[in-house]
Amino acid sequence: PPEDIIFDPNVFAIATGIEEHDNYGVDFIEAVREISQALPHAKTSGGISNVSFSFRGNKPVREAIHTVFLYHAVKAGLAMGIVNAGQLAVYDEIDEDLREAVEDVVLNRRSDSTERLLALAQKYRDQDDTVSEEKEREWRGWPVEKRLEHALVKGIAEFVEEDTEEARLGAGRPLDVIEGPLMDGMNVVGDLFGSGRMFLPQVVKSARVMKKAVAHLIPFIEASQGEARKPNGTVVMATVKGDVHDIGKNIVGVVLQCNNFEVIDLGVMVPSAKILHTAREKGADVIGLSGLITPSLEEMVHNARELQREGFDIPLLIGGATTSQTHTAVKIAPGYEQPVIHVKDASRAVGVVQNLVSEGRKAGYAEQIAADYEEVRRKHAGRRSKTTITTLEKARANRTKIGWEGYNPPKPNVLGVRTFDDYALQDIRPYIDWTPFFHSWQLKGSHPKIFDDPEKGEEARKLFADAQGLLDRIMAEEWLTARAIFGLFPANALEDDSVEVYTDESRDEVLASLDFLRQQKQKPPGRPNRSLADFVAPKSTGLEDYIGLFAVTAGFGADEAARRFERDNDDYNAIMVKALADRLAEALAELMHRRVRTEFWGYAADEDLDSGALMREEYSGIRPAPGYPACPEHTEKRALWRLLDVEYNVGITLTESCAMSPGAAVSGYYFSHPDSSYFGVAEIGRDQATDYAERKGWTLEEAEKWLAPNLAYDPEAGQNSDGATEVPQAVSKSAG
Template identity: 55%
Template sequence: IVSVVLQCNNFEVVNMGVMVPCSEILAMAKAENVDIIGLSGLITPSLEEMAHVAREMQRDPYFSSVKMPLLIGGATTSRAHTAVKIAPYYDGPVVYVPDASRSVAVMQSLVSPEQRESYIAELNADYERARNQHANKKGVPMLTISDARKNKAQLNFTGKNAPAKPKFIGRRVLENIDLATIAQYIDWGPFFQTWDLAGAYPAILKDPVVGETATKLFADGQALLKKIIEGRWLTASGVVSLLPANSVNDDDIEIYTDESRQQVAFTYYGMRQQTEKPVIDGVPRPNQCLADFIAPKSSGVQDYIGMFAVTAGLGIEKHLKRFEDAHDDFNSIMLKSLADRLAEAFAEYLHERVRTDLWGYAAQEKLSNEALIKEEYQGIRPAPGYPACPDHTVKADMFKAMQATEIGMSLTDSLAMNPAAAVSGFYFAHPDAKYFSVDKIGDDQLTEMAKRRGMDKQELARWLAPNLG
């Protein structure tokens, strides 16, 4: 969208695509004699890569001598992060651009001889304020990891909360799932966010400011979705694994290959909340970790966990190429956004099937699509890279255990999923399992986790950087 918006405003854009190494970005910038470099980050490892690009631009006189601007944007970025974690590495302007609609004004300010100097001075002053606010911000008091574990959530795994045994143990592949069925589970809210239109669906269609634009966009989306379904443009495939599991070491989950529970497929190393929790009605809120939702091995209770990986992006490339060859940027972006919505809808559809049939712990559940979007069901499906499960590295273990490559899914070096229209995560069935945010963790937890994993602490810190102080 940024590329289209800028091109419509007479900027020439060299779009290098996704997952491009820093060396190639800088080489292309030199070859094309560009004025500005822009980076977009979708997942948290991108944040460290952006800082790396800033450091390399500072090291290279080609960029540092002319102070070539570096634009920062994408789902994982923020003004504060840009000011504190990226801008200090580069003497040139490092500009956070919150959405595509702001990109034109930013670019015009940076290339205009009349505006550039005052714009950069104002930007630097704003970033200095952001850094001061960050430095002076009184953070929530942190507990030691030992004390946080003492305040863990205490769940009951007996009686009505006793774990339900899945109907099968192992993996199940779902290939070429009907797109029309999946489409019934689409949450249209994020569709409008993709196009920088703010508002809840369906209310956004009657919004006095953006309602007319949203209604036309929705009609265009519905028309292309009809073509996608009727023409079978995309293939939706997925894999689900339901396996025995127990928590160990307070924060970790051993996931076993079979009911003998003798062989560990892999261990999920959980992250526990370490910020001090409030006391409500005399009861302190717990410091949570996903391992709290699985019965401890020491209890003797046999528990289970699920994993899934789904995509609705198989076969998308030839249709994207057709649109791009015709210079039809609108439909190219629309196709990508609809594929993303179908992938998320597939995850919703599959989770419902798991709850009511494949695992069957909520066999009588009958919920509307609105209720599903509000997550009014038993259990959760946290995804790596999200607040309850910030660590992306577990995806490598998950994909290996599920043999996800069999359905055409893979991981990039930074552990982003390919095809891009994909979702993966865990299934937790306990009635008291709820989503939460790990937030900041202490160096003691990082040190312990690195030791348990047999992993270099600095390498682990790179992956968990957003959760570190």
């Protein structure tokens, strides 16, 4: 129907100083008018914030431009606009001189309108700080209920204890403060977040205010022996056995608490028996499982089967970086008769849980999920015959073509193992890639472009400022300890995709064998089936090549710092300190790789790359990590740990699932060949799984357990007579 059609004529910046841009405001307004008249049932929309882009940093002028532009666009028929509601003024309350100057620009009424507004804009920029400060304090004169709501929505913790106490003194019982103004405020937060008008960092700040207010009231509630506040439901959450990563889980927990759910967080590396026992003991309405590394996927399957065996009848939620709807539907859900639902991120969690605890909505919602997942399984099964896996023999014959003749492998300046204890954080800081930091807070975009995003830019700048402030404090008070270790060894590749590592330059004694996997998917002519072993000179060439190994961390002290914040009911900084530790660990990996290339191995001694080029990986060589697509099998970390004696030298340990602890850690290999590149192994056949088991000294069953995310076949099924396997696509790509 025409009512469902929305036209966006595009809003562009005005007053840019380029004459061709002067009429952009008028063009949009007139386009809206023509669309509204010619197509009266259709709707129009526009990204309003774009129009004021020339005046970034001048909040009063931007607000005036948005307001005036919207005023005229709405009169012309604009049905909807995308704009930060906090960056709008009331049309009639804009200073007359500013409003006139802005209208001149928006409507292009004068040839000198841009110059006149620029001259006036400086006056308002100078006034902005003073006016903003006055406005910020204005709310302190409001009634206490409104002050608490404002503090929650804005995440202002400065006055929460005194305002909560004032509200308590005026209430009939302490619980009334929670059930009244505090929950009213959190309901506003929930509505804003659910509608996309509030971002995750703001929600976590709101949770900090709520927790501080509740903490102030708890002694009075206990003293009055009053009835406890009834939550909307109880959720037991845990990072599964063998996995130590919890930032995403913690964020989901905070968001659920903001929506009046009781969250029992069991922490990390939690065995299924403890999860089930706690869920039964606490009368949980929902169980949530989280994990980052690929072995956690199999642990989640095990948990689902245990829930079925124990006769549970509550929903199971699945989340984490390596999880997916497909894996949940195909591998986890069939093991448990109750609803099993993949939750993509924190913004979806509240809606999912609310549906699952609502007596009126639960049955219909569960039926819809079951139908959706059945369709996912059907489509997955339909792809089974579409993927052809070539034999391992053919894949090896189609290995990466490297011109070893005439190639002289660079000899490292330093052979053996080097350790770095307490690496200076100020030296690591410049190497931080901030884009993943924003992603961890569910602010999608690249740094620094995200600062100019009309929707997320303001919150991104606030989050970045908070991160810089906390990072300054971390460094000044020495909260975190960073350590690094690397080793450079003589090495050569074998025909079976393994790399021999030698004790010394004589190459007489094999110190260890590193076992890599090879792409096995059928490739078009001219496209190789790659393995990381291709990038080390084969032993048969007689060339003396080398390989590097490394492990770094910036996580020592992160858990302790987070716990200090949690004791102060400050989830925002508890999550922040772990997110920063992760960024510092990745930055240290980048820094150490640069030093290896230019200094210790020295094959790129003349490298001169800025930070942008480093982030784009414009250097020679690679540093793939076990658990990531090019080498997806995690137990290879154990060989790395033995060769470098990582646990003894720098204190990083491996869990039974080969997750690194502290969680803010990175490990991997250094390859120097200029043709080395990243790729994904993806699906492999039974013949390669069997070959890998033989190389590792495993049973096939054990190999299939560790290779499960990459198996392109059902372990219970057989092969075709020619050895090639007609198989389904891999359920989930490997990630570290």
